[in-house]
Amino acid sequence: MKCCGLITTQKEPVPLKSIEVELEVKDHVATVVSTLNYQNQEDKPLEAVFVFPLPGDAAVCHFSAKIGQTQIVAEVKEKQQAREDYDDALSSGQQAFLLEESEQSPDIFTLSVGSLPPGESASIRLEYITELAVQADDGLRFSLPAVLNPRYKPQGSGGTEAATVQVTSVPASQIPYSLSFSARVSSPRPVSKVESNCSLDPLQYLNKEQTQATVKLAGGHKFDRDVELLIYYKDAHQPTAVVEAGQASAKPGSLMGDPVVMLSLYPEFPESVMSSLSSCGEFVLLLDRSGSMDCNMSESKPEETRIGSARDTLLLLLKSLPMGCYFNIYSFGSSYQHIFPKSVEYSDQTLEEAVKKVEEMTADLGGTEILQPLKHIYNQPCIPKQPRQLFVFTDGEVFNTKEVINLVKKNSGSHRCFSFGIGEGASSALINGLAKEGGGHAQFITGADRMQPKVMQSLRFALQPAVEDISLSWDLPKGVSVTVLSPPLMALFQGQRSLVYAQLTGESSEGAQGSVTVDYKLAGQPSKTQLHFSLKPAGDTGLTVHRLGARTLIRSLETEVALEMESETDLEKEEEKKNGGMKDKVVELSVQSGVSSTFTAFIAVNKVNCKPVEGPLLHRNVPTPMQFGMMYSACCRTLADCDAHDFDEEVAYCGSADFCEEVACCGSADFCEEGDQSIMELEYEEDESPSKEEPPRDPLLQLVSLQKASGCWLLEPVLTTVLEKTSEEVEKTKPAAVKEEVWATILALIWLHAFKTDAKEEWELLSLKAASWLRAQKAPCVAECVEAGNALLGCEVKKSMLGL
Known part of the structure; x- marks a missing residue:
């Protein structure tokens, strides 16, 4: 057995040279334009494959390529058709570009840049829009993901795209491409400040009202971590409605042809009700103990690990629970454990036992298999008059994101789920999806953030009286009807925003008004919140609202497809396939709106000046940054796998033997599948540095x-x-x-x-x-x-x- 490392960039140049990102934030919606510049510096034709993260709820709405002076705009096609077109183009000597979303997780995309001749350059333009989440301190959070941690694939899990989600990653210091990043922020309310985990140039206001501003990353930034912006407005908690005109070229009555309204609701509940915190509930705490949880929380605090911070937070959470409640603590990795056979009543004895077990917890359970412990939790009967509240702490490195989220959705009627993404590279699709489908709230802890205040805010939400029986009613002019694109509202929290998208069909007069009323029960008492809005379309919105609405509807339909597939018999599946079902609706909506989905992909083919490919097409995987502190070594299956190359043994390689001849894949232990002998045995590198003393306890x-x-x-x-x-x-x-x-x-x-x-x-x-x-x-x-x-x-x- 011989250990092998990353093939250095000097021996196989990485073709991605630079990334340029322009961010435009209008109120709480962000439009992101990324330009990726490629160059083939080798003497043979090249195919470059870049697997990278995007926000899980992003709507990818534009993809184009520029080769020399030739601009090619991609179109959205059914995924298998797009793949076939890509392969056909390459085999005929045409340049082709394929962008597709992972079937397992909506925050992972694969970009294939095909048939770049020697010396050729290509510029790829990718545009997406996303909603910005409200944080505990009322800031709007934008994250540009850089770190894509390898996602752990449970043994025996299905999926035909294993090759496409292989992640190549290297330590941040070895990333060979640069990043330039600028942002423009505008809002009806003044921009009070913009903060970041990276160094910024000073904020520049563009008008005296301070409602428009620009900011840039300071020079010399290495794209070695997620770029996070926190944007603060004055008087941010104002309900708003934006009506966007339909696309002139689209068919009236279709989603893109009709106006679409985006409602931003901020319910305010009576202080007398909100101050009375509940003294009951079943609190189930689920802690990730996979190997990657041993990583540092941030470079500024190298002594603080993710698992250490989570332990401290669980202690604070346990001590803050009310007398009269029930609780249990689960932890998981490749397997899962629970402290008690079932949830127990909160007392000095059970608390002391739980605290003792929590203090002993380490990141020693291997991979990240969250599905099985969730199934076990949901199989436990609920305790009468003790509403179940699930708190999930994870760094989000899972392969089967959609399967996990669908399970939470199926059980949404029995609990609320509060999720916490820990560290760089946590899957936004998983963290946001758990909270959204579980009627709870999501929080992200990155950089120098403290986990404790964010978790305590979620505990306050969990202890607030539950808002029940939520419904929407619309009052619109005669002749105007509404089709709600968003799923039903599952949860409302004091001071937290809820977004609703709806299609408006029919003609309305100039200056027409509409209103929406949210009816609900709070502490058993009927209540309502009302928002009046003008039906006159706002100017200068592009098709942002339509695409976000389409993305929302696409996600709902995809979930329905997955749940139907689980419950249908083989005969029913065959019948649906014959008649054309929900999947066809997703494809139709994706093509119509130009927004990516699980079942479609963007394909661009350059049919100008095509020449037959001379010689074999080399395959190169472009690496993404690896989270600092995650350094592992792995042995290839046979000596023959390594002998052909002179490997750099300072950097670890982790992946299948088939990848040894490509730019190597390196990442967390979670990524190697333990039971698959065709891959390799994983072993941690020995840390030869002297053992550090435990820092004094806070x-x-x-x-x-x-x-x-x-x-x-x-x-x-x-x-x-x-x-x-x-x-x-x-x-x-x-x-x-x-x-x-x-x-x-x-x-x-x-x-x-x-x-x-x-x-x-x-x-x-x-x-x-x-x-x-x-x-x-x-x-x-x-x-x-x-x-x-x-x-x-x-x-x-x-x-x-x-x-x-």
């Missing part, structure tokens, strides 16, 4: 770990250490008539409010639980305790601040 987490399930603290030496006082000092200042646990709890609350105000969103729920416990004790001398505690800790926290 005092806040230490204090949190000492809290009991009921909300109180005990007066013990570990607590006094966190307070930086001796046991004698704490005992000596305790008012005589007060119980020790009351005194300890008041001291802990004072310490939190005095010294950890910057992390209040992390500990606020457990402090409310502590205050509730204190009130139930009806302890005497509370005011005296607060005064004594302030004197001891050297601060001035008022009793009212503690919720007492």
Whole structure:
């Protein structure tokens, strides 16, 4: 057995030279134009294959290629037909370009650049539009994915496109292409600021109202991580409606021929209802323990791993759960485990057992097979009067994304799902899909982000009264009818945006108005939110709203196809195939709107100046950046697989033996399928660096770990250490008539409010639980305790601040 590494770029040049990205953000919709510049520097004709990520809900709506002065615009075709056209073009010496979406995950695309003659250059233009998600701090998040972590394919899973989703990735320092990135932001409301995980040039305002601005990445940026922008508007929580005129050349009555409206709803619920957090529920926490969870959270914090941050977050989450609820914790990799056989009642005993098990969890379970633990969870009977809330923590490196999301959708009536994407390269399709189909909320934790505040915001959502029986009703002028393109609203959360797309058919008069009413039940009481809007089409929107609406409908239909395929008999499948079914509707809609789908692809063929290909067509896989810290080595199956090449053993190779003669694939251990002997045995490289000492534990987490399930603290030496006082000092200042646990709890609350105000969103729920416990004790001398505690800790926290 001989270990082999990446074939260096000096021996096989990578044909992608540069990427240029222009971003235009209008309110909360982003249009992204990427230009990829290729050059064949070899002496033989070349086919370049680039597997790369896009946001999971992006609508790819334009694809073209420029060779010399020749511009070729791609068309959307049924996927198999597009592939055949591509192969036919290559075999006849024509240049061809094929862009297709993965059948397993909607955030992975494969771009094939075919038959580039020696010395030839090609410029590929790719355009997509996407909605921007609202974050915990009200910022709109845009992410330009750079890192495509290899996706783990479970043993025995189907799929005919294994070759097309093979990901070639290298350490970021070896990426041979550059990135230039600029953004233009406009909104009816002023742009207050734009932040990024990468260095930016100063924000430039284009008008005195500050409603338009531009920003660029600072010079010298290496495309070695996802580029993330957070855009903040003043008064962002305003409901809006945008009506877009239909395409003049499209048939009236069709989706592209009729006007389409995009509603942006921000429900506001009564404070009296929202302040009463639920004290019941079944909380099921599902933690990814695959090998890639051992990666660092960010380069700025090399000591903090994904699994370490997740452990700390689970501790905080467990301590913040209300008395009276039920809970369980699952963890998964190639297999899965659970702490309790079934969900148990929340108590000091069960909490202590769970915390102990969580502290022992490491990223040692191999691959990323999330489907089986989800099936096990859904097979457990729900507990009466305890609504199930599922929290999923993963770095999102799964192959069967659509299968996972469809399972969540099938069980959406029994639970809400809150998802958390951890680290660079987490699949946006998986994280957003879990929350969308599960009626919950999605969060992404990247760079120097802290996981804890984002998770606590989702816990607040989970503890809010559930909004039930949601329905839409429309009031439109006579002669105008509506077809809703979006799936039914499954969830509404305080201050969070919900988007609805609808097709408007029929003629309306100048200045006509319409309205939509959202009816729902909140805490058992009927409520409604209404939005009035003008039917006059907005100017300068292109076909953005139509394409986003088409994308929404396409995704819904694709899900229906998948669910039907699961439940149909062979005879029913044959009958549907004969009659033309839901899949044909998706293809028709995709071709009509020019928006990508699972069943279609973009194909462009250059029929000008074609020459027969001389010699074999070389296959080159363009690498994507690999997440830092993920370095593995793998042995090829036979010595013969390696002998033909002089490999660079400093960089690891991971993939099938068939890929040894291409630009090598390198990535996480998750990507190698354990049971497939035709691939290889995986082994971690030995880390020869001296072992690092564990960093001291955060005092806040230490204090949190000492809290009991009921909300109180005990007066013990570990607590006094966190307070930086001796046991004698704490005992000596305790008012005589007060119980020790009351005194300890008041001291802990004072310490939190005095010294950890910057992390209040992390500990606020457990402090409310502590205050509730204190009130139930009806302890005497509370005011005296607060005064004594302030004197001891050297601060001035008022009793009212503690919720007492």
